[in-house]
Amino acid sequence: MTAALFRSGTSPVHRLNPTTKLVLALAVTTTAFAIPNVWAPLALLLLVLVPAVLVAGVGREYFRLLPLLAAPVAITVFLLQGLFFPEGETVLAEFGPAVVTEEGLLFA
Numbered sequence: 001m002t003a004a005l006f007r008s009g010t011s012p013v014h015r016l017n018p019t020t021k022l023v024l025a026l027a028v029t030t031t032a033f034a035i036p037n038v039w040a041p042l043a044l045l046l047l048v049l050v051p052a053v054l055v056a057g058v059g060r061e062y063f064r065l066l067p068l069l070a071a072p073v074a075i076t077v078f079l080l081q082g083l084f085f086p087e088g089e090t091v092l093a094e095f096g097p098a099v100v101t102e103e104g105l106l107f108a
Contacts (some may be wrong), residue, residue: 081108
């Protein structure tokens with residue numbers, strides 16, 4: 001699968017050392033989880049990743065694959081938080097031990 005996602009080029013992003021790209025990816029990921037603001041991951045996406053993708057010239061592939069890769073993660077997080085949020089009080093539906101609460105859905 002990595003061969004299908006690889007795109008050779010001469011952009012500044014392509015010329016970076018692979019270790020530098022790995023460190024930047026880890027820094028962006030860690031920052032997204034470290035900042036307690038719910039808008040921080042979106043801000044990082046718009047301010048760091050989108051410009052890097054556009055500079056690298058792989059925007060078409062990135063914007064085509066982003067929803068395909070992000071959707072399963074978002075759906076899973078939404079379901080787990082919505083069903084198993086421990087501090088929820090306003091019950092919307094019950095499925096055995098799994099309870100959908102308004103607070104859980106808002107947190108998700």
